[in-house]
Amino acid sequence: MTETADVEGLVKAARAHDARALGKLLSMVEDDDPALPALMSALLGAGGQPPYVIGLTGAPGVGKSTTTSALIALWREREQRVAVLAVDPSSPFTGGALLGDRVRMQTHATDTDVFIRSMASRGQLGGMAVSTPQAVRVLEATGFDVVMVETVGVGQAEVDIAATADTTVVLLAPGMGDGIQAAKAGLLEVADLLVVNKCDRDGADAAVRELHNMIATGGDREPGQWRPVVVRTTATAAGGIDELVEAIDKHRAWLMSSGEGEQRRIRRAAQEIRSIAVAMLSARVGLRGDDPRLLELATEVAAGHVDSYAAAREIVAD
Numbered sequence: 226m227t228e229t230a231d232v233e234g235l236v237k238a239a240r241a242h243d244a245r246a247l248g249k250l251l252s253m254v255e256d257d258d259p260a261l262p263a264l265m266s267a268l269l270g271a272g273g274q275p276p277y278v279i280g281l282t283g284a285p286g287v288g289k290s291t292t293t294s295a296l297i298a299l300w301r302e303r304e305q306r307v308a309v310l311a312v313d314p315s316s317p318f319t320g321g322a323l324l325g326d327r328v329r330m331q332t333h334a335t336d337t338d339v340f341i342r343s344m345a346s347r348g349q350l351g352g353m354a355v356s357t358p359q360a361v362r363v364l365e366a367t368g369f370d371v372v373m374v375e376t377v378g379v380g381q382a383e384v385d386i387a388a389t390a391d392t393t394v395v396l397l398a399p400g401m402g403d404g405i406q407a408a409k410a411g412l413l414e415v416a417d418l419l420v421v422n423k424c425d426r427d428g429a430d431a432a433v434r435e436l437h438n439m440i441a442t443g444g445d446r447e448p449g450q451w452r453p454v455v456v457r458t459t460a461t462a463a464g465g466i467d468e469l470v471e472a473i474d475k476h477r478a479w480l481m482s483s484g485e486g487e488q489r490r491i492r493r494a495a496q497e498i499r500s501i502a503v504a505m506l507s508a509r510v511g512l513r514g515d516d517p518r519l520l521e522l523a524t525e526v527a528a529g530h531v532d533s534y535a536a537a538r539e540i541v542a543d
């Protein structure tokens with residue numbers, strides 16, 4: 226638990242590129258620290274330009290971390306400060322997969338303009354839907370230009386996290402009917418860019434073709450709307466990474482010129498507020514199940530003395 230008084234000091238230190246202070250701030254976000262409202266309020270006055278947020282999602286093993294690592298190198302060539310948030314709810318903080326990621330990203334470990342952090346969902350109220358935007362706010366106030374969020378694309382929650390990015394990249398690999406899986410998971414709907422990674426393997430052409438077909442038959446688009454772009458990469462050899470960055474740049478330019486970028490930021494804030502409000506409400510009404518007041522009312526309802534709507538209203542209305 227962090228004292229509210231420490232918060233401003235931590236923000237100040239993090240702004241001076243103190244990685245430990247930054248790590249502490251992100252832990253506050255991750256742990257749903259009681260001083261989090263104070264932190265968010267302190268960040269509001271701290272200034273900073275919103276970083277460009279790139280979401281990378283896809284099935285385990287498609288090459289998200291390898292691609293992220295290759296992208297870091299390119300951002301650094303452009304002298305951008307880069308942060309990576311690796312979100313993996315299925316894997317604990319020190320889990321094997323993330324340990325592997327850390328080792329793979331080790332190339333950048335000594336660069337102070339690169340910050341890599343694994344974020345675990347610890348079942349806090351609101352979950353990752355709240356903590357990812359909050360982590361981005363921390364990184365904004367501490368001067369990062371680009372934030373890459375790596376999530377495992379297996380469920381709606383991960384899709385939601387990816388969808389909070391400015392540019393969402395969905396990665397696939399040849400074989401295994403990945404394209405169909407992607408459509409099923411709704412990933413195509415959130416994809417701004419589709420990457421077929423592992424193009425050194427058989428089946429890459431077929432995967433690219435399949436994706437083009439899906440995009441072509443994926444319903445009408447209003448004129449001026451963004452059409453997902455397919456990029457081929459071989460991340461292990463940094464193949465196609467220049468093209469991927471070019472596609473990201475193009476999408477970024479479209480977001481600016483169409484006004485969609487601003488709309489996305491507003492939608493992202495709306496989602497964040499809603500998640501916090503729902504979390505506050507659940508905390509208040511004792512949806513945890515062991516709230517004494519809830520139990521008291523439940524006893525009345527079970528005994529037939531009070532109807533359930535009246536009981537719910539009583540809880541919500543104070």
Ligand SMILES: Nc1nc2c(ncn2[C@@H]2O[C@H](COP(=O)(O)OP(=O)(O)O)[C@@H](O)[C@H]2O)c(=O)[nH]1
Binds near residue numbers: 290424
């Ligand atoms: N052949 C080949 N292997 C790759 C490529 N990209 C990543 N891999 C390998 O695929 C495995 C999973 O990669 P990783 O980046 O950890 O995937 P993630 O789970 O999506 O983050 C690793 O063994 C990588 O070396 C590629 O372009 N070609």
Ligand SMILES: [Mg+2]
Binds near residue numbers: 289290326
């Ligand atoms: Mg990974």
